[in-house]
Amino acid sequence: MNRTANLVEIFSAIQGEGPYVGERHLFLRLGGCDLRCRFCDSVHTWRPVAQGRVEVTPGARDFVTVTNPVTAEQLLTWLQRQYDGGKHTALSLTGGEPLLHADFLVEFLPVLTQHIPLPIYLETGGHRPQALAQVLPWVQIVAMDYKLPSVSGERHHTAHQQFLALAVQAGVDVFVKIVVDRQTQASELIDALTMIQAIDPQVLVILQPVTPRPGSLAPTPDQVLAWQRLAQDYVHRVRVIPQTHPLLGQL
Ligand code: SF4
Numbered sequence: 001m002n003r004t005a006n007l008v009e010i011f012s013a014i015q016g017e018g019p020y021v022g023e024r025h026l027f028l029r030l031g032g033c034d035l036r037c038r039f040c041d042s043v044h045t046w047r048p049v050a051q052g053r054v055e056v057t058p059g060a061r062d063f064v065t066v067t068n069p070v071t072a073e074q075l076l077t078w079l080q081r082q083y084d085g086g087k088h089t090a091l092s093l094t095g096g097e098p099l100l101h102a103d104f105l106v107e108f109l110p111v112l113t114q115h116i117p118l119p120i121y122l123e124t125g126g127h128r129p130q131a132l133a134q135v136l137p138w139v140q141i142v143a144m145d146y147k148l149p150s151v152s153g154e155r156h157h158t159a160h161q162q163f164l165a166l167a168v169q170a171g172v173d174v175f176v177k178i179v180v181d182r183q184t185q186a187s188e189l190i191d192a193l194t195m196i197q198a199i200d201p202q203v204l205v206i207l208q209p210v211t212p213r214p215g216s217l218a219p220t221p222d223q224v225l226a227w228q229r230l231a232q233d234y235v236h237r238v239r240v241i242p243q244t245h246p247l248l249g250q251l
Pocket of ligand 1: 035043
């Protein structure tokens with residue numbers, strides 16, 4: 001493997017979102033994102049970074065700084081050290097947008113999964129179906145976003161549709177996370193739910209009330225109750241799960 005990657009960080013932490021919330025995951029965060037969501041909590045990952053950081057002891061936050069780009073061999077060494085020193089239930093590939101690194105991942109994941117037998121949990125904006133198709137053979141869990149334009153400022157309905165269809169067809173464990181805030185347009189929620197229903201009404205939908213930040217107000221309890229009830233008319237499984245890592249101080 002000659003390829004290199006832009007590393008933001010490697011660390012061990014508690015998964016803070018979605019149906020796997022509370023599990024201990026080993027995180028590999030890669031640099032660069034092609035979206036600019038209004039509610040983004042990872043602005044530092046939007047562009048490749050000159051230096052990344054690697055945790056030495058799982059969960060101890062004893063990071064050392066490393067210079068980018070990093071090689072696949074370096075990543076494997078650092079991830080293996082975390083894997084050997086901790087008890088994780090999945091390896092979470094995150095960003096930024098990890099699928100911007102599909103050409104790297106398609107070479108790295110087969111080697112990684114030989115050495116570290118953890119399920120690969122892909123956390124993605126859900127808007128790059130071609131890149132998903134490249135890496136799907138090595139991925140077990142897909143946490144995809146549907147970006148509501150009124151909440152995120154991003155509009156990718158057709159790409160989300162193609163993306164979800166591919167993941168469902170592949171038989172991976174896929175769920176759709178929809179961030180909602182006080183400005184959420186119900187008509188956009190209906191567009192998303194209609195699309196998901198047409199592909200597979202069994203797909204789990206997570207409504208994630210936004211973690212408040214400037215420009216993103218949390219929805220009211222009445223709004224969330226109404227949207228969950230609405231979603232239940234389209235898909236069979238709808239859960240409301242806010243981010244928990246800010247509550248735990250795991251930022
Ligand atoms: S896709 Fe994720 S990392 Fe990229 S801007 Fe949106 S929330 Fe931030």
